[in-house]
Amino acid sequence: xxxxxxxxxxxxxxxxxxxxxxxxxxxxxxxxxxxxxxxxxxxxxxxxxxxxxxxxxxxxxxxxxxxxxxxxxxxxxxxxxxxxxxxxxxxxxxxxxxxxxxxxxxxxxxxxxxxxxxxxxxxxxxxxxxxxxxxxxxxxxxxxxxxxxxxxxxxxxxxxxxxxxxxxxxxxxxxxxxxxxxxxxxxxxxxxxxxxxxxxxxxxxxxxxxxxxxxxxxxxxxxxxxxxxxxxxxxxxxxxxxxxxxxxxxxxxxxxxxxxxxxxxxxxxxxxxxxxxxxxxxxxxxxxxxxxxxxxxxxxxxxxxxxxxxxxxxxxxxxxxxxxxxxxxxxxxxxxxxxxxxxxxxxxxxxxxxxxxxxxxxxxxxxxxxxxxxxxxxxxxxxxxxxxxxxxxxxxxxxxxxxxxxxxxxxxxxxxxxxxxxxxxxxxxxxxxxxxxxxxxxxxxxx
Numbered sequence: 001x002x003x004x005x006x007x008x009x010x011x012x013x014x015x016x017x018x019x020x021x022x023x024x025x026x027x028x029x030x031x032x033x034x035x036x037x038x039x040x041x042x043x044x045x046x047x048x049x050x051x052x053x054x055x056x057x058x059x060x061x062x063x064x065x066x067x068x069x070x071x072x073x074x075x076x077x078x079x080x081x082x083x084x085x086x087x088x089x090x091x092x093x094x095x096x097x098x099x100x101x102x103x104x105x106x107x108x109x110x111x112x113x114x115x116x117x118x119x120x121x122x123x124x125x126x127x128x129x130x131x132x133x134x135x136x137x138x139x140x141x142x143x144x145x146x147x148x149x150x151x152x153x154x155x156x157x158x159x160x161x162x163x164x165x166x167x168x169x170x171x172x173x174x175x176x177x178x179x180x181x182x183x184x185x186x187x188x189x190x191x192x193x194x195x196x197x198x199x200x201x202x203x204x205x206x207x208x209x210x211x212x213x214x215x216x217x218x219x220x221x222x223x224x225x226x227x228x229x230x231x232x233x234x235x236x237x238x239x240x241x242x243x244x245x246x247x248x249x250x251x252x253x254x255x256x257x258x259x260x261x262x263x264x265x266x267x268x269x270x271x272x273x274x275x276x277x278x279x280x281x282x283x284x285x286x287x288x289x290x291x292x293x294x295x296x297x298x299x300x301x302x303x304x305x306x307x308x309x310x311x312x313x314x315x316x317x318x319x320x321x322x323x324x325x326x327x328x329x330x331x332x333x334x335x336x337x338x339x340x341x342x343x344x345x346x347x348x349x350x351x352x353x354x355x356x357x358x359x360x361x362x363x364x365x366x367x368x369x370x371x372x373x374x375x376x377x378x379x380x381x382x383x384x385x386x387x388x389x390x391x392x393x394x395x396x397x398x399x400x401x402x403x404x405x406x407x408x409x410x411x412x413x414x415x416x417x418x419x420x421x422x423x424x425x426x427x428x429x430x431x432x433x434x435x436x437x438x439x440x441x442x443x444x445x446x447x
Contacts, residue, residue: 040401041403076171112161115305129143359400371402
């Protein structure tokens with residue numbers, strides 16, 4: 001994806017950001033900010049002022065709350081991998097994360113990034129306040145402590161997940177938790193075993209997900225649960241002493257081998273072979289489904305949540321009602337068999353609790369996220385088109401930052417777009433923060 005903005009800028013602080021926005025607005029330029037460029041959609045595209053917020057990074061404040069929780073205010077351009085390190089140094093952590101940590105905080109929350117966990121919401125549910133720059137350069141604040149129905153609370157709702165359409169985020173306040181370790185178990189299972197016991201699989205684990213290899217009945221299961229004190233002590237004991245350090249080093253080397261050689265190096269080779277010989281894909285998937293070894297380990301939460309991705313891909317992800325997941329996968333499997341479409345990437349399935357965030361894909365219902373991928377060098381349109389028809393028929397909602405073709409006309413059945421339009425009109429009456437993508441997905445009457 002390429003575009004040519006009239007101007008680019010990388011403000012060093014909030015004051016410079018405010019001046020840049022005000023100046024562009026006065027000139028009649030539209031304004032969009034880019035984070036890590038991780039989104040597959042043109043959410044950050046503009047023909048006006050394009051803002052790079054990488055300099056707006058770091059922790060501003062750690063704020064213990066009367067109810068015993070902790071709030072941390074971070075600058076909007078902070079990358080998630082940097083935030084995880086900063087929080088760990090403070091003895092803190094995010095309650096839940098996605099499996100990629102390259103995004104900026106602002107970009108991740110604005111597009112609805114999520115992790116997995118039947119009792120947990122996406123990143124936007126962890127936001128407690130925002131600071132954002134309005135079209136006139138004024139810095140506004142909004143928090144979830146504002147009265148429901150008030151102008152501030154409504155602004156907060158669209159600012160914490162709204163594709164940057166009510167202002168440029170300069171800082172975000174997150175509710176964090178004491179640092180914790182997870183006990184991770186990764187095992188190949190028959191897909192039917194996962195689906196037949198799906199509710200127990202999802203509800204009995206803090207963070208459950210699985211990868212299904214198309215053309216097979218095999219899945220790689222990932223079950224991550226809060227480690228017990230005994231598990232953490234045992235882990236620490238194994239690392240203690242010279243022998244323990246050697247074993248620990250060997251364990252880290254094994255993990256690196258699994259992630260970089262098996263998960264990324266070998267997988268990259270599989271996809272290159274699939275590109276050269278698409279007819280081999282069913283056999284390649286059968287091998288991949290059985291090749292990854294089982295793993296069982298204890299590590300800090302962010303180390304378990306995050307999985308390095310070195311193989312480039314295109315992605316579509318939909319949030320479907322959890323009760324529809326079995327039928328959705330069955331229909332997708334049927335289409336893949338009947339079409340013969342070569343798909344060497346596994347289908348990723350994760351879960352989330354219902355929430356009340358206006359533009360959350362998990363709004364108001366137990367959710368299963370189904371992500372389909374295709375190797376970047378292989379065609380994806382036919383596969384994604386078929387998957388989208390299946391997802392849409394099941395009541396699915398597209399991830400705001402991943403490929404889809406939905407528009408506001410049909411998304412209005414899922415979200416309070418009239419309320420979103422009212423808040424946007426008040427915050428940005430001249431449409432400074434609009435672009436073609438936000439018009440398509442949020443505006444019922446595009447200008």
